[in-house]
Amino acid sequence: MNCDVSIARCESYDPKSVKDALLAALEPIGGLDWVTPGMKIAVKVNMMMRVKPDKAATVHPQVATALSELLIERGAGVVVGDSPGGPFSATYLSAVYSGTGMRQVLEAGAALNDDFSIFDVSYPEAVAAKEFQITNYLIEADAVIDLCKMKTHGLMAFTGACKNLFGAVPGMRKSEYHYRYNTHKAFANMLVDVCEWCKPRLSIADAVMTMEGNGPSGGSPRFMGAILASCNPHALDLAGAHLMNLKPRDVPTLEAAVSRGLVPADVAALRIFGDLDSFVIPDFQLTPKHEVTLWGSKDATIAKVLSGMFASRPKIARERCSGCAECKTVCPAAAITMRERRAMINTKKCIRCFCCQEFCPQGIITVQRPIVARLLNRR
Numbered sequence: 067m068n069c070d071v072s073i074a075r076c077e078s079y080d081p082k083s084v085k086d087a088l089l090a091a092l093e094p095i096g097g098l099d100w101v102t103p104g105m106k107i108a109v110k111v112n113m114m115m116r117v118k119p120d121k122a123a124t125v126h127p128q129v130a131t132a133l134s135e136l137l138i139e140r141g142a143g144v145v146v147g148d149s150p151g152g153p154f155s156a157t158y159l160s161a162v163y164s165g166t167g168m169r170q171v172l173e174a175g176a177a178l179n180d181d182f183s184i185f186d187v188s189y190p191e192a193v194a195a196k197e198f199q200i201t202n203y204l205i206e207a208d209a210v211i212d213l214c215k216m217k218t219h220g221l222m223a224f225t226g227a228c229k230n231l232f233g234a235v236p237g238m239r240k241s242e243y244h245y246r247y248n249t250h251k252a253f254a255n256m257l258v259d260v261c262e263w264c265k266p267r268l269s270i271a272d273a274v275m276t277m278e279g280n281g282p283s284g285g286s287p288r289f290m291g292a293i294l295a296s297c298n299p300h301a302l303d304l305a306g307a308h309l310m311n312l313k314p315r316d317v318p319t320l321e322a323a324v325s326r327g328l329v330p331a332d333v334a335a336l337r338i339f340g341d342l343d344s345f346v347i348p349d350f351q352l353t354p355k356h357e358v359t360l361w362g363s364k365d366a367t368i369a370k371v372l373s374g375m376f377a378s379r380p381k382i383a384r385e386r387c388s389g390c391a392e393c394k395t396v397c398p399a400a401a402i403t404m405r406e407r408r409a410m411i412n413t414k415k416c417i418r419c420f421c422c423q424e425f426c427p428q429g430i431i432t433v434q435r436p437i438v439a440r441l442l443n444r445r
């Protein structure tokens with residue numbers, strides 16, 4: 067198990083600061099010596115929706131540009147891509163490339179993915195997802211670099227390198243997977259399966275500006291000033307979660323990775339290059355916790371019963387709804403209807419996947435925890 071994680075200070079997104087920080091983060095974990103001329107490298111960025119970089123919901127284009135420059139200097143061909151929540155099509159992605167500022171990578175000589183073909187993958191070793199669909203540009207590449215944004219996440223508490231690779235699954239197919247893997251544990255295991263199948267050669271986190279609160283799209287940008295790198299996506303996530311005061315038991319993908327022996331259970335077992343603790347934000351705002359944990363044991367029978375009764379639910383601030391119906395489009399359970407041009411959730415149909423919270427462009431859907439559940443637990 068590779069436990070090396072590197073962290074470097076990056077005070078802003080100005081081109082020199084970003085490139086220097088990337089080089090500083092990469093050097094202790096072996097740099098880019100593995101990149102050879104003619105290699106095809108797919109950089110899987112987080113471009114979850116069409117939002118400007120200053121919202122801190124997507125990877126800042128300057129980080130993708132600086133990384134592309136470093137790879138191209140070594141003679142590699144670079145394709146930057148993602149499959150956000152909407153359709154995996156040229157028209158939709160064109161708007162996302164423009165909206166997120168990601169067209170900037172073209173100036174470095176990289177290409178933006180324009181291959182919208184998909185493939186069925188069989189993965190017998192998987193714990194949850196033994197078959198799934200994958201976007202072709204990742205299959206075609208000689209190596210995948212997982213370039214993620216570090217943020218809070220309504221469903222998984224934290225999103226970093228592992229969750230970023232859910233964007234390897236094409237467009238609306240992701241909603242179907244929310245429905246199919248509809249417990250935290252199953253969903254997290256599916257995410258770890260996809261991540262392990264993609265086997266990123268390198269994982270890098272843009273944590274210069276992170277997102278706190280109602281992440282992954284409706285929260286507030288928070289300065290952390292860091293770029294992290296690791297050859298192990300789960301080790302990167304363990305270090306990143308630590309910066310937000312989260313333990314593996316708080317993050318289902320980490321819990322799943324720990325149980326498979328892909329990462330240690332304690333950040334102290336990682337080999338860290340850089341002063342990780344100096345980047346911790348003590349008052350970092352998290353999303354509400356989903357599960358009820360009593361007396362420190364979430365496996366207790368009583369906790370299981372209560373977790374059904376007191377589970378977190380999505381709540382729409384209807385007075386601020388623009389009527390765009392994005393939430394209705396992404397809802398895998400068809401639990402959302404539009405009434406008088408405002409969205410409404412049918413709580414009986416809702417499977418609490420929080421796709422609506424993730425993709426509401428107004429950020430007005432929040433994770434609501436019943437008051438009793440809040441009293442029982444810290445978050």
Ligand code: SF4
Nearest residue numbers: 397416417419420422
């Ligand atoms: S209403 Fe929201 S949380 Fe509920 S199933 Fe639909 S998308 Fe998921």
Ligand code: SF4
Nearest residue numbers: 387388390391393426
């Ligand atoms: S996505 Fe948000 S703004 Fe759009 S209809 Fe749904 S709740 Fe309203």
